[in-house]
Amino acid sequence: MTTPDKKTRDHGGNLDAAMTRFGGTRAEWLDLSTGINPEPYPVPAIPAEAWAALPRKADMVRLIAAAREAYGCPGHIVPMNGAQGAIQMVPMLRRPGRAAVLGPTYNEHAATLRAHGWEVTEVATLAALAGADLAVVVNPNNPDGRRSQPGALRDLASRVKLLVVDESFADPEPELYIAPDLDGGLPNVVVLRSFGKFYGLAGLRLGFALAEGDLGQRLAELAGPWPVSGPAIEIASAALTDRLWREQTIRRLSADAARLDALASAAGWRLIGGTPLFRTYACPGAKAAQEALAARHIWSRIFPYSDSWIRLGLPPCSRWGQLERAFQAL
Known part of the structure; x- marks a missing residue:
């Protein structure tokens, strides 16, 4: 190396x-x-209104319900402009401090944190993330496929101020999902999901941030009222529920x-x-x-x-x- x-x-x-x-x-x-x-995923017919009108609240509710079914998440689900859109918002969730990233991994996590004034260290083990103001784990990891079990991540959450779990490549392995645990016991965890990778529609630029309570509300505020397009809502609502x-x-x-x-x-x-x-x-x-x-x-x-x-x-x-x-x- x-x-x-x-x-x-x-x-x-x-x-x-x-x-x-x-x-x-x-x-x-x-x-x-x-x-x-x-x-x-085979793109379904898209209603003309999805192109012509801003997404309605009912459309967003439909998309979030589909994501809730796919990811088993009881907490807030915030649609984003890809998982990358969520990565760009993570540094703003806390005042800049000491961040630790389990690496080597997708380089945008560290780069985006540094761009917002965070002091970033790359570490080689989950244990070395303990004590960080913000910790990042990509699970499964890109590029080496390293897996972190949900139990280990739950334990880590109790030893950091904010834990970000990037599950962009987790769709084929539901046993790795930590989203089902966002039911009131992990108020300092943000889970990132990519739609485009597993569904083969990266050009749609759709992803999700999952979190509990105040953290989920803060992410929704940062995302704004129309974070994704009408066509993305139509396609993803169909795909995410197609078992x-x-x-x-x-x-x-x-x-x-x-x-x-x-x-x-x-x-x-x-x-x-x-x-x-x-x-x-x-x-x-x-x-x-x-x-x-x-x-x-x-x-x-x-x-x-x-x-x-x-x-x-x-x-x-x-x-x-x-x-x-x-x-x-x-």
């Missing part, structure tokens, strides 16, 4: 840079640099993750961890591996703090052949 650059805010999805360097059209490229479901699609998708993602692991293993890569939406491997040289795949128009993700880690999302069902041929050529 190399030492992370605290100022780095690199992300996946930077396909334009890959195309500039390696050529090819957008249709020729297979972008595996993000952990987004490549087989998105059959959800169950079928979890099975497919799990099978595809195992299929990707087999390809990587045959190439001599070692699994570091991941989720059903992405896998992270150790290989002899991550940058060289990324470039070898890019030469075949497959884009992956490497990290500034590791010379060996490479992360791949899953391809759509119709593009596995391209990925398999690229691995055979490594």
Whole structure:
């Protein structure tokens, strides 16, 4: 591992840079640099009113009810402009102080806190978060897939002033959800959820912040009266209550993750961890591996703090052949 650059805010999805360097059209490229479901939820017909009018209170109530069913949350549910929208609000929930982030992880948490005047330390264990004014745990973690059990998080909440649990990749693993515990016993916990990743509709820019009591009310105030669009409400209200699609998708993602692991293993890569939406491997040289795949128009993700880690999302069902041929050529 190399030492992370605290100022780095690199992300996946930077396909334009890959195309500039390696050529090819957008249709020729297979972008595996993000952990987004490549087989998105089928978008239903959207009423014209959803485009033409501001969302009504009844529309927001319908969306929140759908999210409550999906996440099992008895507390406040605040729709946001993606989980990233909630991340931008977290630093304003308390006066800046000492923040601790369980890492390495998604870099926007630390970067956004620092931008708002927080002193941020990255730590390697849950125990090291104790005593922080604000603690952040991504569960399951991006990029290594580390899991923190709900019981351990409940215990941690009693030892920090504010605990943020980012469950952006938790949809396929309901046993990890801490949202059902937001029933009066965790007044200092905020749970972040991403809609776009599991449902494959990241361009919708929809997420949720879940919290109890005063904390939930404060988040709602920060979000404002129209934090999400009418079309997002219509699509998500259908998707979040579609249990059959959800169950079928979890099975497919799990099978595809195992299929990707087999390809990587045959190439001599070692699994570091991941989720059903992405896998992270150790290989002899991550940058060289990324470039070898890019030469075949497959884009992956490497990290500034590791010379060996490479992360791949899953391809759509119709593009596995391209990925398999690229691995055979490594």
